[in-house]
Amino acid sequence: MKRTLIILKPDAVQRRLMGRIIQRFEDKGLVVAGVKLMRVSRELAQRHYAVHESKPFYPSLIDYITSGPVLVMVLAGDRCIDIARTLMGKTFGYEADPGTIRGDFGASRSFNLVHGSDSPESAAFEIPLYFSEEELMEYTPAGGRWVFPADEV
Secondary structure (H helix, E strand, C coil), X not given: CCEEEEEEXXXXXXXXXXXXXXXXXXXXXXXXXEEEEEXXXXXXXXXXXXXXXXXXXXXXXXHHHCCCCEEEEEEECCCHHHHHHHHHCCCCCCCCCCCCHHHHHCCCCCCCCEEECCCHHHHHHHHHHHCCHHHCCCCCCCCHHHCCCHHHC
16 A cells, blocks of 8 residues: 655644544545654754755744644555645645645645655655654555545555
8 A cells, every 4th residue: 555644744733733634634535554743853854854955945944843743644545645735735825725734724835734745755765754664554444445446546
């Protein structure tokens, strides 16, 4: 089963949106394979966002992700990266379509509520930063075949 990393950022946690955001992913049929509430250290943030190190927004990105608790989770399911990114919406809340997480809950350029892996390669790099393989579960929800039919996988 394919996996993606999702981080509900400090603004989502502080605004008490965790349950509502997780529900959207589950409603779409994705499975929560692992979850933890944590504080991201500066060192972990720098490893995670190393690809952005030369960009002007890098220092504020590190400050933002380390500013408070985050909820980190791994979601699983066929096409989970594409599904999660569609549910999240465009990066900036004021540009995101209504019905998306950022479109419904965000209005900021700086606080964008949620991070999601943007490719299988990113997911393969990001997931082990936060989870060991032993912390991740594989299971098929009872109604799973009604979400992802075997002939479409």
